[in-house]
Amino acid sequence: MLKFNQISKRFGGLQVLNDVSFSVPQGGIFGLIGPNGAGKTTVFNLATGLLRASGGSIEFNGQDLGSIPPHRITELGIARTFQNIRIFKEMSLLENVVVGMHDHLDYGFPGLLLNLPSFRRVEAAARERALELLSWVKLDHKAGMAADSLSYGEQRRLEFARALATKPKLLLLDEPVAGMNPSEKTELMAEILNIKQRGFSIFLIEHDMRFVMGLCDRIAVLNFGRIIAEGVPDEIKNNPEVIEAYLGKEEEA
Amino acid sequence: MLEQQLINALSLGSVYALFALGFTLIFGVLGVINLSHGAIFMLGSYAALLLVDKLALPLWLALLAAMLVAGVIGFVVDYLILKPLRARNAPHLIPMIATIGVAIMLTNLAQGLFGAENKRFPFGTIPEESFNVGHLHVTALQLGIIGISVVLMIVLLAVMRRTQLGRALRAIAESPKAAYLLGINVEGLFYLTSFAAAALGGAAGVLVGLSFNAISPFMGQPMLHKGIAVIILGGMGDIRGAMIGGLFLGFAEVLTVAYISSDFRDAVAFGLLFLILLIKPSGMFGKVLERKA
Amino acid sequence: MLEWWEGFWATYNAVIYGIGVNAMLALSIYVTLSCGLLSLANAAFMGIGAYTAAMISMQTALPFPLALAAGALLPALVALIIGIPTLRLSGVYLAMATLGFGEVVRVIVLNMEITGGPMGLNGIPLKTEFWHIALLLAATLYFLARVRRSKIGRAFEAIKADEVAARLMGVNVPAYKLLAFVIGAAIAGIAGGLNAHYTFTIGPNNYAFENAVEILTMAVFGGIGNLIGPSIGATILTLLPEVLRYFKEFRLAINGLILILVVLYLPNGIWDPRRIQAFRQRRQARKER
Numbered sequence: 001m002l003k004f005n006q007i008s009k010r011f012g013g014l015q016v017l018n019d020v021s022f023s024v025p026q027g028g029i030f031g032l033i034g035p036n037g038a039g040k041t042t043v044f045n046l047a048t049g050l051l052r053a054s055g056g057s058i059e060f061n062g063q064d065l066g067s068i069p070p071h072r073i074t075e076l077g078i079a080r081t082f083q084n085i086r087i088f089k090e091m092s093l094l095e096n097v098v099v100g101m102h103d104h105l106d107y108g109f110p111g112l113l114l115n116l117p118s119f120r121r122v123e124a125a126a127r128e129r130a131l132e133l134l135s136w137v138k139l140d141h142k143a144g145m146a147a148d149s150l151s152y153g154e155q156r157r158l159e160f161a162r163a164l165a166t167k168p169k170l171l172l173l174d175e176p177v178a179g180m181n182p183s184e185k186t187e188l189m190a191e192i193l194n195i196k197q198r199g200f201s202i203f204l205i206e207h208d209m210r211f212v213m214g215l216c217d218r219i220a221v222l223n224f225g226r227i228i229a230e231g232v233p234d235e236i237k238n239n240p241e242v243i244e245a246y247l248g249k250e251e252e253a
Numbered sequence: 254m255l256e257q258q259l260i261n262a263l264s265l266g267s268v269y270a271l272f273a274l275g276f277t278l279i280f281g282v283l284g285v286i287n288l289s290h291g292a293i294f295m296l297g298s299y300a301a302l303l304l305v306d307k308l309a310l311p312l313w314l315a316l317l318a319a320m321l322v323a324g325v326i327g328f329v330v331d332y333l334i335l336k337p338l339r340a341r342n343a344p345h346l347i348p349m350i351a352t353i354g355v356a357i358m359l360t361n362l363a364q365g366l367f368g369a370e371n372k373r374f375p376f377g378t379i380p381e382e383s384f385n386v387g388h389l390h391v392t393a394l395q396l397g398i399i400g401i402s403v404v405l406m407i408v409l410l411a412v413m414r415r416t417q418l419g420r421a422l423r424a425i426a427e428s429p430k431a432a433y434l435l436g437i438n439v440e441g442l443f444y445l446t447s448f449a450a451a452a453l454g455g456a457a458g459v460l461v462g463l464s465f466n467a468i469s470p471f472m473g474q475p476m477l478h479k480g481i482a483v484i485i486l487g488g489m490g491d492i493r494g495a496m497i498g499g500l501f502l503g504f505a506e507v508l509t510v511a512y513i514s515s516d517f518r519d520a521v522a523f524g525l526l527f528l529i530l531l532i533k534p535s536g537m538f539g540k541v542l543e544r545k546a
Numbered sequence: 547m548l549e550w551w552e553g554f555w556a557t558y559n560a561v562i563y564g565i566g567v568n569a570m571l572a573l574s575i576y577v578t579l580s581c582g583l584l585s586l587a588n589a590a591f592m593g594i595g596a597y598t599a600a601m602i603s604m605q606t607a608l609p610f611p612l613a614l615a616a617g618a619l620l621p622a623l624v625a626l627i628i629g630i631p632t633l634r635l636s637g638v639y640l641a642m643a644t645l646g647f648g649e650v651v652r653v654i655v656l657n658m659e660i661t662g663g664p665m666g667l668n669g670i671p672l673k674t675e676f677w678h679i680a681l682l683l684a685a686t687l688y689f690l691a692r693v694r695r696s697k698i699g700r701a702f703e704a705i706k707a708d709e710v711a712a713r714l715m716g717v718n719v720p721a722y723k724l725l726a727f728v729i730g731a732a733i734a735g736i737a738g739g740l741n742a743h744y745t746f747t748i749g750p751n752n753y754a755f756e757n758a759v760e761i762l763t764m765a766v767f768g769g770i771g772n773l774i775g776p777s778i779g780a781t782i783l784t785l786l787p788e789v790l791r792y793f794k795e796f797r798l799a800i801n802g803l804i805l806i807l808v809v810l811y812l813p814n815g816i817w818d819p820r821r822i823q824a825f826r827q828r829r830q831a832r833k834e835r
Contacts (some may be wrong), residue, residue, distance in 0.1 A: 010554060048714055050713075055691070069718075072718040074713075079715075080714055082711070086708050086711040088704050088707035098699070098700060100701075100715045102697055102704075102717050103716040105697045107696075123696075162715065186596050203589055286638055326554050327697070332808060334810065346638070347809055348640070349638070350809055351809040353763075354801075354804075354806035354809065355802065357759070357801055358798075358799045360731050361788070361795075361797075361798035364795070365795045396814050464826065481642055481645065482646065485642055516657050517657070520653035523647075523653070526643070527650060530635060530643045531631045534634075
């Protein structure tokens with residue numbers, strides 16, 4: 001679904017990614033792991049169009065993502081959440097999620113200006129859908145509250161719901177459980193499985209080994225900007241290079 | 254001829270550079286665009302005028318005293334207004350708006366106190382001598398202006414590059430939080446920077462006042478606009494940039510007036526500003542556009 | 547009674563018109579601020595609109611509405627042209643660029659023959675009537691209210707909150723920024739056209755940096771959280787000089803002081819729904835005790 005072909009990325013003199021190739025299959029949960037600074041978030045930034053690759057290409061469902069701007073990549077079906085949460089702080093939860101539907105709200109200028117029934121219908125449907133998505137992450141009871149009044153874990157779930165609002169085919173999750181306690185992590189794991197069952201494909205970056213091993217169907221390992229392993233969790237767990245890269249230490253966030 | 258214009262350009266450019274230095278220091282270290290810098294420049298000029306006129310101080314002493322006065326005003330503005338905004342972590346456009354208020358207040362107060370007409374230095378204050386070097390005609394005033402500006406700039410550069418203080422300031426410019434964690438007295442250095450920057454602005458005010466022998470409450474505004482153009486040209490927060498940018502503007506203006514038309518003199522600064530924002534917004538020497546916390 | 551009204555009107559009609567025009571100007575900068583852009587170019591756009599409308603009225607026989615329309619269209623066009631490169635800049639750089647643009651416009655107008663040079667235009671026909679201003683202000687408020695409630699308004703808010711996140715939610719950020727900029731320019735242009743036709747004379751110094759600052763002050767003072775704020779800000783700050791007539795000489799100083807005080811103590815302006823709500827809640831809690 002999402003194919004990285006020999007991607008390399010340089011920042012000035014620093015080579016962040018080098019000859020990175022892997023493929024995220026449709027349906028299922030794909031994980032990208034690696035020590036801090038390996039280049040994982042850069043991979044996401046490239047996939048979403050925030051950065052341009054220095055070399056190589058990225059294909060999404062056969063289409064080259066080349067120089068497509070971020071908002072169009074979202075239209076094509078890739079959505080993402082952020083490592084350091086980027087919700088719209090002063091907007092309500094509901095409004096946050098409705099922003100995600102931006103591309104799918106079809107009304108013309110006259111409808112908007114004259115408050116025509118077509119406009120009202122689309123807006124009402126959007127709010128309903130937003131409420132539904134919030135219920136998936138169990139935040140619907142707080143729909144009218146300002147986003148910055150939420151706890152850290154709740155804000156992560158809000159980002160989730162907002163990303164889902166963009167009607168993505170592929171959901172990119174950047175460290176979705178960072179900063180959560182074990183019970184929150186288990187809850188989120190269940191929610192992610194839920195989402196996978198609803199038909200979304202998921203590509204996530206994480207540090208927490210247990211989380212990744214328990215959840216992902218396939219895993220790729222990034223170290224110093226290179227892919228050092230790719231396969232099913234069992235293969236990765238026993239791969240000596242991977243173990244060495246993590247210095248035999250299991251990361252618990 | 255060209256060489257003659259160069260002397261004029263050097264003189265004008267030095268003052269622009271001096272003014273811009275104060276401006277860019279505040280931006281580099283405090284992260285604020287201080288739009289009251291022009292008003293402080295103007296007050297420095299009035300301070301010198303009053304000291305010479307009422308207290309009959311010699312010019313060099315009046316200059317130093319005016320710098321002190323300007324510095325104090327700059328410090329007070331920082332302490333009363335910018336400091337509370339820092340404590341609140343206000344987004345960086347807010348302090349800028351506050352300094353607009355300060356500028357309006359100071360300008361209007363000056364107008365009310367001193368009157369709106371141009372004032373001159375008492376007869377005999379400004380040195381009248383001039384020299385002829387080859388076929389160049391240089392006035393003592395121009396030499397003085399260039400000399401004083403150069404001295405101040407060298408002092409500033411020396412402090413920034415070679416002293417512990419300078420290192421601390423540069424650390425703050427990179428990241429105030431990190432500097433604080435390193436044990437640097439960030440708040441104290443903010444006060445010092447505000448003082449020093451205002452003092453430089455005041456010095457520029459005195460020199461410009463002497464240069465045109467016209468002091469008015471409104472002289473700060475056009476200077477501020479040029480200062481903005483200079484620091485964007487040179488790269489905001491960059492000291493070398495402010496100096497070179499200032500000289501560049503001086504040259505550009507003088508040459509425009511000499512060879513095109515004096516009507517467009519004030520537009521030169523903004524034309525350049527506009528151009529560089531379109532081509533390389535970070536300016537000649539600017540590196541990072543986004544400052545870390 | 548009627549006599550009193552006529553006397554009142556004769557003295558104060560300029561102030562009343564001024565409130566309407568200033569409200570539109572404050573709203574014009576509100577639009578850009580609601581998208582996270584600080585544009586100091588609106589005084590220049592007002593000037594472009596004013597000169598365009600005035601020159602049409604003075605040199606052609608075209609009706610007033612057409613002159614006003616042209617006064618909205620030309621600034622919008624100019625905004626479109628300079629917006630594309632400048633809106634790439636962020637925050638402070640954008641503010642400086644728009645400031646620079648404003649000054650360039652002023653100097654150009656100052657030196658052109660057809661705009662009357664430093665003397666400006668004199669003898670602009672007095673065509674503006676109260677209902678023109680009331681109607682156009684109402685239309686502006688209605689238009690902006692509808693935009694606010696739609697996906698456009700949400701997009702602006704999202705861009706203001708976090709541009710990158712907005713981009714990744716599918717919002718075409720550059721296009722929307724341009725839209726906000728152009729709308730602001732058009733509104734400022736209309737205000738300029740209206741203003742020109744009751745002040746009889748306009749000059750390049752009416753549309754300088756100080757004026758851009760005044761407009762910003764009105765918006766910030768009133769509060770930029772919603773449409774009421776800028777309107778209130780404009781009303782108060784237009785009336786204030788009349789009220790402060792006693793302090794004639796130091797009127798501007800008080801203006802500046804007000805700006806400082808508002809920034810320091812009322813960060814969200816005078817009309818801050820959150821603060822008002824919190825105040826009401828506290829009062830309610832006190833009543834219940």
